[in-house]
Amino acid sequence: MPGLSDATRGRLLFGGDYNPEQWPEETWHEDVRLMKAAGVNSVTLGVFSWSTLEPTPGAREFGWLDTVMDLMHDHGIGVVLATPTASPPPWMGRLHPDTLPVTEDGRTEWWGGRQHFSHSSATYRRYAAAVTEDLAARYAGHPALTMWHINNEYCTFDYGDEAAAAFRRWLRARYGTLDALNDAWGTAFWSQGYDSWDGVLPPRLAHYMRNPTQVLDFRRFTSDMLLECFVAERDIVRRHTPDIPVTSNFMPLWTGQDGWRWAEEEDVVSVDLYPDPRDPLGAQSGALVQDLTRSQARGPWMLMEQAAGPVNWRGVNHPKPRGLNRLWSLQAVARGADAVCYFQWRQSRQGAEKFHSGMVSHAGEEGRTYREVRQLGAELERIAAGTAGRTVTADVAILHDWDAWWAGSQDGRLSGRVEYADVLRAWHRALWQAHLTTDFAHPEHDLTPYSVVVVPQLYSLTDTAIEGLVAHVRGGGTLVCGFQTGVADEDDRVRAGGMDHRLRELFGIRTLHEWWPLDAGETVTCEGFTASLWSEELEADGSADETVPYKGGELDGLPAVLRKGRAWYVSTLPEPEALSDLLAGIAAAAGVRPVLDGLPEQVEAVRRGEALFVLNHGREPVTVDVPGSHHDLLTGTPVTDRITLGRYGAAVLRP
Missing domain, CATH: 2.60.40.1180 (Golgi alpha-mannosidase II)
Structure with missing residues (x-):
């Protein structure tokens, strides 16, 4: 199977989305001149060009794209050619309203933006396959083609009737019988038992809280339906170009796709990354996404999009200060990227993203943004031979699971303040500030390569995952788990005792009496540190080797942190410095240290x-x-x- 190394040929790819259809042809030649001067060696074409390629149903307008493909090849610039299927033309929604997605409260999402397609629509899939087929057939032998980019930032949810029928088919395949579905969903509660598959719907707007496992399965179904769309287009382009790698760009830590499953279907794993330049933790946010993407790729990956300057979708959109674009680009290469690309090449003068930056800003060739892009291009060329294709190794793994995220984010939970992604960021931040490089892993992955495994929060765990955690400790590894881990099984059924018995035994917990979520601004005092967000009323079983107690309040004297052998349980969220110190100490005891000692904080x-x-x-x-x-x-x-x-x-x- 082809991969990123085949596309880069020992180089670091550098470039970005190029939208020549937005500009007159004379600008294309100016663009190529500026690209060559900046060291650009790759552009992505066609991401949102469906209405240009197919202005009316069945028409094909490839002449402009032929010209651009040839122009790129003539100047030694490779093309990542996109299927245009993320944004159907207006005629499709007008002629085929069944292709439009429907929200949970029954509203149609109309054309005029992007991503306005129903993943379950047979009509949409038919048109998407047709334009992909013709695109692949036309450019399969073109010498500029280096990679395929399918769709863009898959993120569509659909609650309409065609999606409902597809959801029922998906559930039949998963459960087989209505009895099994009723059992998994716990439909005895609130008189929700189903006597017919026809009665099963997506979790549309309801009078009160919806069935949590129904919502969980709908999340799984949506990820799978979007993946079906990706795979259908991928298989078409693979048939025409079996040696050309295929990707589709993830959004950073996006809740809508099971990224582990998706990554297994891609030749190249790519991501779009937009940390806020005013965020003091922007570098850590970037590092988290880079570590996760590298782990999904199991090697080099592609930074498909970043901003050379400001974006246009925050409340206030700040530019990047001088030097920050270079620094964050080099950070991506440090953490495994073999491609550093942008949205987009030339800043648009019209449309919704005209204030989103480009590698060439509205200031043009003399602008600071382009001058910095030129510097970066030259530097990436200098370091490519010593970095491209190389691996990043880590002795610490953070476990992350989209199923656990979905299950723990339901209505009816004990604290709406507990957001899975925020907890994940806090624990990654603690390791980052301790200067420890981390991988991410699925809880059912092989954990033997890692000395330390960290679980910030996995509300739901399968039996296989739990056995893997236990085996990791028994095999000599170190395990650190955060609060509310192992509460439920894969059907969101709370395990007896409020935490799986195997985990309680592993940590030395006799009884988990109550969860004590904390209000905004509320803290608890523990021996040596303060903590926030959450606490738990735990009773140790006497086998723990070490405990850190709560001090004062209802939980006074009860364990906030327990250690039994190499297994640690942290029942609250320590303040950032305390969590970093705790994890650094645990890692050091396991023989894991930073690559350099005595590093300054920044x-x-x-x-x-x-x-x-x-x-x-x-x-x-x-x-x-x-x-x-x-x-x-x-x-x-x-x-x-x-x-x-x-x-x-x-x-x-x-x-």
Whole structure:
């Protein structure tokens, strides 16, 4: 199966979405000149071009795309060719309203934006397959083609009648019988028992809270239906070009797709990443998404989209300060990216995203954005030979599961303040601030490569996953679990005792009496630190080797943190510094240390292959100890024992 290394051929891809249909043809030649000057070696074409390619049903207008494909090839620029199916033309919704998605309260989502398609619509799928077939047939042998990009940011939910019929088919395949469905959904509660498949619907707007397992299954179904759309188009282009890799871009930590399942169907795993330049934790947010994407790819991955400057969808959209675009791009390469790309090449003058930045901004060739893009392109070319295709290794894995996220995010939970993604970020942040590089893993993955496995929160776990956690500890690994882990099974059925008995035994917990969620602004005091968001009334069974008690309040003297052998349970959310210190200490005891000791707080160090990336996320210069003799690939200069990095400075060191 082809992969990213086949597409890059030992290079780091650099470029972005290019939308020539928005510009007159004379601009295309100017664009190519600027691309070559900036070191661009890859562009993505056709992402939202369906109405240009098929202006009326069945018509095909490929002439403009022929010209652009040839132009790119003539100038040595590869093309990631997209199927245009994320945004159907207006004629499709007008002629075929069955292709339009319906919201949970019965409203139709009309054309005029994007992603206005029903994943279950047979009509949509037929048109999508037809345009994909013709696109693949026409460009299969084109020398500019390096990769296929299917659709864009799959994110559609549909509660309409055609989706309802597909949901019933999906449920029949999953459960087989109505009795099994009724059992899994617990329909004895609130008189919800089904006597006919025809009565089963998506979780549409209801008078009061909807059945949680119905909602959970609908999440699974939606991910699977979108995946069917991807696979259908992927298989078409593969048939025409079996040696050309295929991808579709994820959104960062997006709740709507089971990213583990999707990644297994892609040749190249790619993601769009837009941290807020004003967020003091923006670099950590980026690192989390990069670590997750690398783990889904099980190797090099593709940064499909980022912003060279401001976006246009926040309440206030700030530009990136001088040097930040370069720094965050190098961070992506440090954490495994073999492609650094943008939305988009040239900033649009019309449409909804005219204030979203481009590699060429409205200021043009003389603008700061393009000058910084040129610098970055040259630097990526300098470091490519020492980084492209290399792996990033980690001794720590964070377990993440979309099913557990969906199950734990239902209505009727004990605290609406507990958001799975926020808890995940807090624990990753703690490890990042401890300068520990982490992988992500599914709870049923093989955990033997990791010395330390961290579970910020997995509300639901399968029996297989629980046995894997127990086996990890018994095999000599270290396990650290956060609060409300192992509460429910895969059907969102609460396990006896409020936590699986195997986990209680693993941690030395006799009884979990009550969960004690905390209000906004409320904290609990523990021995040595304060904590927020959550607490639990636990009774230890006497086998724990170490406990950290709550101090004061209703839980005074009860364990906030327990350790039994190599298994730790943390029943609250310690303040950031305390959580970082706790995890750093646990990792050190397991033999896991940062790649560099004594790093300043704002400095990140990651090793990729033989290359050591040292990144200063601060605005002030900083001196970093880097014992030994090195060669800085960015500057071509020798470095011995220490290096000084300026504001947003970076070094890529090799022995």
